[in-house]
Amino acid sequence: VITQQDPRPTIELTDVDPETLEGEVLIAVDFAGVNYKDAMVTGPRNRVARRSPLIGGVDLAGRVVEDRSGRFAVGLAVLAHGHAIGVGHDGGFAELAKVPADWVVPLPEKLDAKAAMVLGTAGFTAMASLARLEHAGIRPGDGPLLVTGASGGVGSTAVGILAIAGFEVVASTGRAAETTFLTRLGASQVIGRDEIDDRPERRLGTERWAGAVDCVGGATLSAILRSLRYGGAVAASGLTGGAELHSSVYPFIVRNISLLGVDAVEMPAEARLELWDRLAGLANSELVDVILDEVVGLDGVPSALEKIAAGEVRGRIIVDPSRRSG
Ligand SMILES: NC(=O)c1ccc[n+]([C@@H]2O[C@H](COP(=O)([O-])OP(=O)(O)OC[C@H]3O[C@@H](n4cnc5c(N)ncnc54)[C@H](OP(=O)(O)O)[C@@H]3O)[C@@H](O)[C@H]2O)c1
DSSP states (O other), rough: OOEEOOOSSOOOOOOOOOGGOOOEEEEEEEEEEOOOHHHHHHHOOOSSSSSSSOOSSSEEEEEEETTTTSSSSSSSSEEESSSTTTTBBSSSSSSEEOOOOOEEEETTTTTTTHHHHHHHHHHHHHHHHHHHHHTTTTTTOOOOOEEESSSSHHHHHHHHHHHHHOOEEEEEEEEEGGGGHHHHHTSSEEEEGGGSSSOSSSOOOOOOOOEEEESSHHHHHHHHHHEEEEEEEEEEEEOOOOTTOOOOOOOHHHHHOOOOOSSSSSSSHHHHHHHHHHHHHOOOHHHHHHEEEEEGGGGGGHHHHHHHTTTTOOOOEOTTTOOOOO
């Protein structure tokens, strides 16, 4: 349970009466995922948390225990993420969670709860990014696709699913030590964060990328815009490198490029289901194994959040509420 306080929120492992939880579908949580947004909710003086106290955890998967909407059978394997979960509505860092029926997604057949949370919101966002690029006409064979923040959750899954989908993937990371990890995921080349911008003083850089999946934002996104090839597109989902974006109109009007926003939070149920099905088809068990960094118990959540805030997670950390990390 996260309680917002100055200078920083407190996190406490405690008993909560399930009757006090709001929502229609009661879910026994088998696994939850730890995401960058969870670290934001527990960060000092944050403006992300919309309620206090709050059970954290923006990602959860488990089995239906009770459904007052009548839409889901008891025992059905489901997942839920996005909307207000873990931000303004009690989330997945718990043995039981309750959410509105509209937020519930039946698990695709190919995924169990553990694999679903290894992928989680991060993998879903990578999938949504791929779908946006495809919709913009970017195809395998067009040229290299850049993935930034490649060692993190969104980045590592993006490298993996883009490679499986047949794209040539160049992974950018601030951690050279993760080169083997990224190559194993299918990156044909791994470059440093500082190698993205070849001409920072120019409005247009060298045409390098047919497309890009960017979860870093800030100066990184601005450099990508300058270095997309003619007709290229970047799917932008994150801000780990900064929320400000400085650019000029030149790459748009000279190179016909597109900046595509990606939102995994408010996406309607039907589109969410479609993307989860596609992700389940692309993400094979090897990918899931490689991107799993660590499984922790509820008592391990605070240290997992510190690790993610420090940018030190390789792939994904998931939470198994039935275990104690010790
Ligand atoms: N739009 C949406 O709906 C949506 C959904 C999910 C996530 N997101 C956003 O996507 C971003 C990534 O989320 P995540 O869960 O994948 O986080 P994550 O696992 O912590 O990964 C973030 C990665 O960004 C890179 N990074 C961290 N600090 C950086 C800095 N100062 N400058 C440049 N790169 C930096 C690191 O990769 P390297 O070490 O490899 O460089 C890090 O591993 C977050 O901003 C999150 O809020 C958005």
